Every structure is written in structure tokens, then in C-alpha cells.
Amino acid sequence: MPEPNIYKEHSKFFIAVDCVIFGYENEELKLLLYPRRFEPYFHDWSLMGGFVQEGESMYMAARRVLKLTVGLENIYLEQVGGFSEPERDPGGRVISMAYYSLIRINEHDKDLVAEHGGKWFSISKVPTLVFDHAEMVENALKKLQHKATYELIGKDLLPDVFTLTQLNNLYNAIFQRSFDAGNFRKKIGSLKVLDRLATKQTNTSKRGAFYFRFKENIDHNQYDRIVKF
């Protein structure tokens, strides 16, 4: 028989999730932040978060927050790590799990974001953040870079169809360095995870650049590394 409430002597805690929301626009990796509405740290920038509810996993809570924040469901979401220093939040004892998500910046609900004062910041110009949110962002970026190293990302950040130059720029933005265009193209080609379409992008160059699209059902285990550290 189950032990009758063997746990009740222990302490309970508020559990929050904080979402590091990445987007890509104008050749920059961007981060969605919100202004804190009360002291302490009034006016400082903050990740969007929320409290875990009864009967809800942390992952579910993060999905709920994202739905309420950017109006999107079924977007990429991954756990970053737990933050539990007793004094991390002066407002009370709150243990938080950071998640990071990737969204197509042009597909999110801009009005919803504006309602709460949300603003996109370039990853290279992140302002001071409340509590330990800077560490959450830092760890999230490392996770994103790691992911981008071992598999070709872009599906969640770029439009459905995109040019290799756009993908190259995305990688430049994520790693804050410049990948050789020729070598990048060859590497991408060798992965065989993109389909080249018949259509071309014509607004950025006279010659035009072929559009590409991610294949369906990619086996991520077959990938070579893309970036060499």
C-alpha cells in the first residue's frame, strides 16, 4: 500500500518558469524582454515568466506562458536549467526553471506583446536584467549554440523558405562571427537536409538566390557537426 503522505513534513515552494524567447530579424538574433512593473528592480528588464500550477508540469507551464506572451503554440521549447538560490527573488522564495524557445519573429502576436510592454533586443545589446535572468539568457544562448553545432537549425527561426545567404547570416548571428560563405554552402549541401526549390529570391540581388526548405522527417543523429569550435 502507498505510504500515507510520507512527504508532509517537508517544505513547499513556489515554482516558476522563465522563458528566454529567441527570434531572428534583420540579421540579428533577438531576445524578447518585458519591463518589471514594481519594486524592487522597477523598470528593469525581465524574462517573461509564470508560476507552475497544480496538475501542471514545468514544460506545460512554459507552453502556457508562451501562448499568453506571444500567442504561439507548438514552438520549439527546451529546458535550460533550474535556479534556486534562496535570495534570488526579493519578493519571496521562488524556485525557477528557465526554458528557451525559438520563434519566427514575424509570426508572433505583436499586439499581445505590446500590451505588456514587451520589446525585442539584439542579443549583443541585452540590458541589465532582474534577479538571475542574465545567467538564464547566457545559459540559453550556450544551449542554442550547442544545438546549432550538432544539427542544422533555422526551421524554427526562419520563414518556411529561405536562401542559403539568410541561413549563413543566421549562423553568423548565433555565433557572433562570420562563416565563410563558400565553405558554409558546401557544408550545408553535404548534410542533405534541405531541398532546393525552383523559385528564387530576387529582391536582394540581381542574379537571384534559390530558396531552400527543410526536408520532412530529418534524422538528427545522422548529422555531422556544422561548427567546429
Next chain:
Amino acid sequence: MPEPNIYKEHSKFFIAVDCVIFGYENEELKLLLYPRRFEPYFHDWSLMGGFVQEGESMYMAARRVLKLTVGLENIYLEQVGGFSEPERDPGGRVISMAYYSLIRINEHDKDLVAEHGGKWFSISKVPTLVFDHAEMVENALKKLQHKATYELIGKDLLPDVFTLTQLNNLYNAIFQRSFDAGNFRKKIGSLKVLDRLATKQTNTSKRGAFYFRFKENIDHNQYDRIVKF
């Protein structure tokens, strides 16, 4: 002024830590497990865990559990990930953070472990585990492998001094494959993170093998990768 208890409307949860304790012995990577003492899952094997207390971070809780479990302090400890499915623990709603630690198996307190029925299992022969503990172990092993890929590990698992063959065997155990002895030695040498001592191990071969020791103050960022996936 601080908002007066803006959080109180939210739910609170029990927070636990579960420790994936790795050790190395007889050319095998091992895992320390404990038998569960009550239903459900009576007699099944389980990670050693404990509840987070007031004023304590999850990391501190994990250190406390390790001190009580194997009698060791100041050992390697790293967060693996949070587990929060509502039904994960039939005994109650508990959110758990998994940690993994590396210990020198011959330095831990064997009597303390025996008291609680703890037993070491080869990583290749892990029994059925309670709840989501198998997933914790799996993720912990992946983290360990990743760590071992980007920096030379062994300091926390091997004795102070060791031979290159021992280190080679440790890597074989961690990755469950066999690294070429010649190539392994060359790679390790190129990292310049070990000092060769004047003394030799003489019990395993007639010729004897030089002992090595990790240098102090190693800058982990300078490392090459050790394992190519």
C-alpha cells in the same frame, strides 16, 4: 517598496533532488543505487534523493544528500535537469531536480552506504528504476559523455596518480567503446594537462607504466575535443 506577497495566490510544491552518483572501479563505470523501502515500487532500485529545505538551494540540498549518502564533500556535482510531470511520483506531487556527481569509489564511506542498502551497479547493467529515474541516469550519462568530450576528465574518478592505460580504460568505460591506445596517448599528450611523474606502476606489466597526475589550475577553455563523435 517591495510588493507585499504578490505570490501567495499560487501553488506550492515539494522539491526534491535526486543524485546520479558515478564511480569507476575494475574498468567499469558504476552507479550507486538504493532499494526503495515501501510501496509502490517496493524493492525497486532508486537514486538517492532528498527534499529541499527552507533557505537551501537545490545545489546545497544535493551536497547535503551526498554527505549523508557517501560521506563525501567537495565532490564534482552538476545539474542534469528538472522532472515535474504531475504523476511522476505516486506518493505525492513532487518536482525533482536531478544532479550527477563523480566520486572516487575507494574514498567513499562504504559502511554508510551499506547501512542504507546501497549497491554499485555497472552502467551497462542498471536494473529497473523507480519513477523517471532511468531517464535521469540516461541524461546524466549523456552529460558526463559530453563533458568528457570537451575536457579531459578523470580527476574526480581516478586516484591522484594513474597510468595512461587506466585513463584509457576510463574513457572506454564512459563511452562504451574502445579507443586505440596509441592514438589515445598522443591525444592526451597534446592536451598538456597531465604531468608525468618519475614513478611507475609495476604490478600490471613487467616494463612498468609511468604515473601521471592532473596539473593544477587547468584552463578548460584551451582544450581540444578529445572524442570525435
Next chain:
DNA sequence: GCAAAAGTGTTACCGGTACACCCATGT
């Protein structure tokens, strides 16, 4: 024709891998 972005080709080099080979020593 020329500028500008797209896309290809060439070459040198480095590191991983496989494996043959030498070394030191206890029996």
C-alpha cells in the same frame, strides 16, 4: 560595361585513424 550578390573551384594543411613496430623487464 560594371557593380553586386550568388555560387563554384582550388589548394594547403591539420588531425584522426589504423596499424605496424619497438621497448623494457619478469619469468
Next chain:
DNA sequence: ACATGGGTGTACCGGTAACACTTTTGC
């Protein structure tokens, strides 16, 4: 002398990086 584990040398191969070069097309 020979078996045994320790340790070194070598040759091949593939991927990376740097960069020169060609293609296409609007102006």
C-alpha cells in the same frame, strides 16, 4: 628467449579554411 603490456612511428584519408574565381542580371 619470449611473453606481456607499455609506448612510438608512419602513412593514408577526409574535412576545414582561405581565397581566387565564375555566373547572372539590373542598372
